[in-house]
Amino acid sequence: MPEKILVIDDDEATVQLLSILLERHGYEVIKAYRADEGLRKAYRSQPNLVLLDVMMPDMDGWEVCRRLRELSDVPIIFLSARGEVRDVVKGLEMGADDYIIKPYDNDELVARVRAHLRRSPGPTVSEELVFDGGQFRINFLNREVRVKSRLVHLTPKEFSLLGVLVRNAGRVITRAELVREAWGPEYADAIDSLKLYIHYLRQKIETNPQRPEYILTSRGVGYRFAGH
Amino acid sequence: MPEKILVIDDDEATVQLLSILLERHGYEVIKAYRADEGLRKAYRSQPNLVLLDVMMPDMDGWEVCRRLRELSDVPIIFLSARGEVRDVVKGLEMGADDYIIKPYDNDELVARVRAHLRRSPGPTVSEELVFDGGQFRINFLNREVRVKSRLVHLTPKEFSLLGVLVRNAGRVITRAELVREAWGPEYADAIDSLKLYIHYLRQKIETNPQRPEYILTSRGVGYRFAGH
DNA sequence: CAGGTTTGAAACAATTCCTGACAAAAGTGC
């Protein structure tokens, strides 16, 4: 079966051109014209690679990239008309694998797609969409968290932070790393906020926030999610 | 242990600049000024990534890339002043992972290096993460220490010091070295505190702190952790 | 503009760290 490439871009013409190009090279193309549609299709069709536009009306590409990374390790290539170095760096730091500036050359694009697919371990895409720690469940696709089967409402930042902790369950993550993962590389100084959000999360998911059983402090280093 | 990057380029100035840049970001740089030298050093030092110039007097970069690929799957990034699409495509088709055109931006180069290193498997960390000495177990991932299966709480400094001792189990480490490793190079005068912390640790992990069985004194030199 | 969300600053609480003094033990020469 051919390798599947998901193209997410609000510009229909671009999607069309990319489809033709990629299909000519033997790939199967899945098309999405909006960010949320892209995420849903990523989940459903398990693509081997994602081509992602940076600017879209409903949600920017950065956010899509972040959420995709929560779901899987699929290779992500940004496509953007904005070619400033800071954007490229931002995209790569955010977990993307490459950043191609429009207008791109068809051959180069295909070559880069191929290079990344070559590395990619195969259709081992989305692994655990749900973390189940007995009393505690988190579903990364619909962003639901349940404690003792009670649904807990989390804000975006709260969910993002909790996600980083859960995906690294069992190991201590430094504050700096947590901030980098949950806020993005450009918020190195958000450590104050981090403490707050740890507090919020504990209020929401811990039975007794004073004696946390999930989100544990590692003094002088960071936090870790108990590996049940 | 820092990740190793092999830089192969016949232009000494370029190599020098790259070294400074990469070392500032915490990488260890191995330098090679000729193609054959580069291949030899790749073989000997097992780099985690290779930065490769396309044009060199003795053998061109393409050939180096091909031969490297015969030896290993190490990520390869081409660096070249020739930015024509056909060269980029050729490089990527040849097995390289990325192609950066000179003059490059420092931040972008580092970001791309990071992106590729993130993908690469990493030098089998798993065994190093837990030390199991029968009655004594230390888990560097979640920073837990257990003696006779009892969980022992350690402060950051205590853990750091114990970590150095355990990682060098069986070997005597000088006081100066211990301080340097556990406190950092700038605290050369913390030798006074060292004996304090040795004391704390013994109180916490030894059955009989007066007759230590784990943390042993080597009079006039330093301490060592019993190797079991 | 009203709601929830995010941020910064600061008070408060707890722990971790260091200082200096002294006690104990190990090595040394007689």
Next chain:
DNA sequence: GCACTTTTGTCAGGAATTGTTTCAAACCTG
């Protein structure tokens, strides 16, 4: 073995750091 010196171990309390909580202002977003 006995004094002496050197090195290592122990102790206590206060300084410094780190973590938690509260409060209020800024910020979106619909």
